[in-house]
Amino acid sequence: MSRRALFKFRLYVAGDAPNSAQAIANLAAFCRAHLPDRYEIEIVDVFREPKRALAEGIFMTPTLVVLTPPPVRRIVGTLSHTQTVLQALGLLDIAA
């Protein structure tokens, strides 16, 4: 995997629910720590855009969708387990 690959994230949150707020904070911290300068985050509030949530099949919040690099992955939860997230993004060996 390319070291310089750009990570595009879309994070679905449910308004200012504690879980969601936590996820936003966790994602930001994660990106700063592991993917400096090569990440983009789009935050979608399902309360404001419910139709989008429906169309994209988002039922659990918060949900993080990794758009690039492929394949598209979904990570559900507050993203509090950094190790799991690293593994999901294929960054474990790089970090090691």
Next chain:
Amino acid sequence: MKSTRSPLDKLPAKAPTGIAGFDEITGGGLPHDRTTLLVGGPGSGKTVLALQFLVHGAQACKEPGIFVAFEESAKRIVANAESFGWKLAALQKKNLYFMDAQPMPDLIQSGDFDLGGMLAALEAQTKGMGARRIVFDALDVVLALLPDPATKRREIYRLHEWLLAHQLTGIITAKAGGDEASAIIEQPFGFMQFMADCAVILNHSVLLGVSHRNLRVQKYRGSGFDENESPFLIGNSGLEVAVARTPGRVDAKVSNERVSSGVERLDTMLGGGYYRGASVLITGFSGTAKTTLSGAFAEAACGRGERTMFVSFDSDCTEVVRNLASVGIRLDRYIKNGCLRMISARTIAGSAETYLVRIKTLAKQHGARCLVIDPVSAWYKSGNDLTAQGVADRLIDWSKGDGITLVCTSLLDEMSNRAESGSPLQISALADTWIHLNYLVQAGERNRGLSIVKSRGTAHSNQVRELILSDAGVTLTDTYTAGGEVLMGTLRWEKERAERVAHEAAEAAAKLKRVRLDAEEAELEVRLKSLQTELVAKQVEKALLVRSTQSHEGELSRGRTQMKELRGADAAIPGRKVSPP
């Protein structure tokens, strides 16, 4: 019961489910605007019940619905439900929405999450289509992803609150660990039972290889309900729940009309036949012509042009038709013209309940007015002991309610003293007419005897008759009672012959005597005639004698007068006695 809903109404309004029987148990359906919990083991029919609730709402109640599928994909649910004929494709355009909410298999989980996204999406959908009903199918699947009981509980509350806030009539289905309803209380979402306004438990058990389904309403806030387990099955058009007759239901119309039993003498014995809408039980050992007797009834019914259904648990339809044809009961022509419907249900293991519902459905389809079930005791086979009685009760109740004349046979399988003590199903207590067939073994012969054990509302013969099967059909003959013993078969025939001979002899003797008497009479008459002739002769003789005497006396007196005149004697002075000279 139904009133216009106002906020002050204490009784919850009900949302009908359209499930036969279920609405009766719950007094109208599920609680409107509230949440119902549906709990059951795998394959217990949760999804079908929930879906039927939505379909009925969309089709009949103008209440569009949303189905949230956590377990099966919407596509598969729709495909599976296709067999029920619910026309989901048409409904899906507008009034029924399926939401695929299965957690993806490659889902990665990191930390806590909630169902806020789903509810937000549902909210949009609900508003968009004006949904009034919603089903969360297999909520346990998504709850299983949550790390601890407290979180699960929180999400359930979230869902519940959301349902209440949006005034949706909801069903949440969840799997129960075992068949025992109490088992789910131990589970993390067991407390849902306390939270929900209505809880229904579905049960699917197998008893001696026979599947039994039943459901029970565990609680229903603010409403009365039938608290017992009610058997149900998944039929051709969805769930069908068997309900016992509830008190206060309008009684079926009672008819005084008689329908022929197909055997003329039997009709006479019954005072004209069976009552229309009555249930008739024919009991007997195997081979006592139970089927034949019920076949005769079917033939007579078809002969009157009444649609009839014949359900045989013993043999194939073609066999029944052939066998009955051998005794002059010809059913084939009625099968051809569609009047008679033969159904063969060779007794494979199946629950009695299933049979009843199938029979009901088929009878309805056929528009049957007369129904034969041969034999009903097939239901009593292994595994059905407990339910068969209830099923038989409902069978009779249903046939009466629909005015169907029901003839069922019941096999008595032991040649024991149970013979007259009632059929195993105890239908005998419910049946209106009970005909018992038995064998009488006498002089190396086995003959069939028929007696009417009871017949409600009818004066009936109390004599045992002999049932005779021949090419010409079924007939009954009087039996001979000699010295307190009933004679049948050859013995009866011998007795009849002996009587015939004796009768002939007596007739001949009488003839002889008459001839003799005739002769005597003739002789007397002849004698009488000759005597009469003699009498006449005597009378003539006597008359002659009288006359000759008179003429002689006249001669004498005339002679004296002449003498006097000649002598010139004095005229006789009257009053003075003239002394003779």
